[in-house]
Amino acid sequence: MENNQIAPMYENRYLAHAMGGFHGHRYLNAEEALDNAITCGYRYFEVDLSLTEDGAVVCTHGWSRKDCKKVGMLYHSDFSHMTGEKFLAQKVFGMRTMDARALYARMKAHPDFYWELDLHNLSREKAALITERIVEAFEHDENALDHCLVQVESKDMYRGIHSVYPFRYYQFHVMKHLIARLDEFILFCLENGICAMAVNESLMNRETVSKIRDAGLALLAFTVDSKERALELFELGVNTVCTNFIDLSQDATEEETQREIAEFREQQKEINRLEKSEKEKVKEEEHRKNQKKKLLTKIVKNLKQPVQIPGKCIKLVRKKLEKPGIEQ
Numbered sequence: 001m002e003n004n005q006i007a008p009m010y011e012n013r014y015l016a017h018a019m020g021g022f023h024g025h026r027y028l029n030a031e032e033a034l035d036n037a038i039t040c041g042y043r044y045f046e047v048d049l050s051l052t053e054d055g056a057v058v059c060t061h062g063w064s065r066k067d068c069k070k071v072g073m074l075y076h077s078d079f080s081h082m083t084g085e086k087f088l089a090q091k092v093f094g095m096r097t098m099d100a101r102a103l104y105a106r107m108k109a110h111p112d113f114y115w116e117l118d119l120h121n122l123s124r125e126k127a128a129l130i131t132e133r134i135v136e137a138f139e140h141d142e143n144a145l146d147h148c149l150v151q152v153e154s155k156d157m158y159r160g161i162h163s164v165y166p167f168r169y170y171q172f173h174v175m176k177h178l179i180a181r182l183d184e185f186i187l188f189c190l191e192n193g194i195c196a197m198a199v200n201e202s203l204m205n206r207e208t209v210s211k212i213r214d215a216g217l218a219l220l221a222f223t224v225d226s227k228e229r230a231l232e233l234f235e236l237g238v239n240t241v242c243t244n245f246i247d248l249s250q251d252a253t254e255e256e257t258q259r260e261i262a263e264f265r266e267q268q269k270e271i272n273r274l275e276k277s278e279k280e281k282v283k284e285e286e287h288r289k290n291q292k293k294k295l296l297t298k299i300v301k302n303l304k305q306p307v308q309i310p311g312k313c314i315k316l317v318r319k320k321l322e323k324p325g326i327e328q
Contacts, residue, residue, distance in 0.1 A: 021244030041248030056084025127160030
């Protein structure tokens with residue numbers, strides 16, 4: 001697609017991370033979590049996809065001991081040889097796991113929804129292999145595939161995926177340790193028709209956001225669970241925020257969201273004005289103290305010989321000097 005056209009999924013302000021957090025849990029990629037996110041008003045979902053040893057595509061961040069602990073899945077040593085059947089027999093915090101076929105069924109049931117496919121950081125060969133399996137699981141359904149935005153984390157990963165199936169929408173994830181190469185990655189996106197970038201919210205500033213948006217790319221910030229922080233990012237120019245728990249069931253329309261952003265901007269201006277005023281008061285107080293110090297130093301220097309001054313007089317002089325507005 002042309003880079004000056006914002007992809008339709010970016011018309012959604014919020015993206016449900018791992019198909020949505022549920023009961024305080026993250027990284028679920030589970031059916032119950034998806035149902036809850038739909039109820040909460042989401043229409044754009046991120047889903048983690050991984051390839052098992054027998055070639056099944058399943059919805060999960062992984063099945064290492066660490067991954068299992070995150071999602072309340074009981075780890076077994078034979079997970080090093082994970083199969084599709086074995087994975088679907090597991091539960092995440094008591095919830096049903098999903099594979100790409102179950103995901104495709106949901107896509108057909110909700111043809112107006114959009115999906116970000118997160119395949120993680122894969123080599124060119126592994127990226128090509130999982131893409132083959134995804135296209136098969138989605139039954140080569142062009143409408144479903146066109147409702148997907150595929151996230152890539154390297155140039156080779158993009159080339160591997162694109163060699164198998166030319167997805168309409170791609171997003172380049174700029175990892176934290178590679179943010180210094182942002183200009184290089186922007187150029188790669190423009191040369192290859194990649195329509196968006198994803199950047200950790202902690203790296204967001206006006207310069208970074210402007211550089212990406214001015215190039216005609218959409219921008220995703222992840223992961224944010226504070227509505228206030230989301231509004232800050234929207235004010236900077238971020239298109240969409242990836243979140244676990246922001247409830248959209250009573251969320252504002254786009255017009256109301258714009259009004260919220262404008263109100264937030266005015267609040268920030270008032271906060272900045274008050275902070276500036278406070279700084280000026282502190283500066284004035286420091287100036288007054290410095291003037292008093294200079295005056296006392298000058299008096300001492302002008303004394304040609306020791307002079308005894310009555311304590312009562314000293315107190316009167318000090319009292320006058322402490323009065324605000326006196327030229328010292």
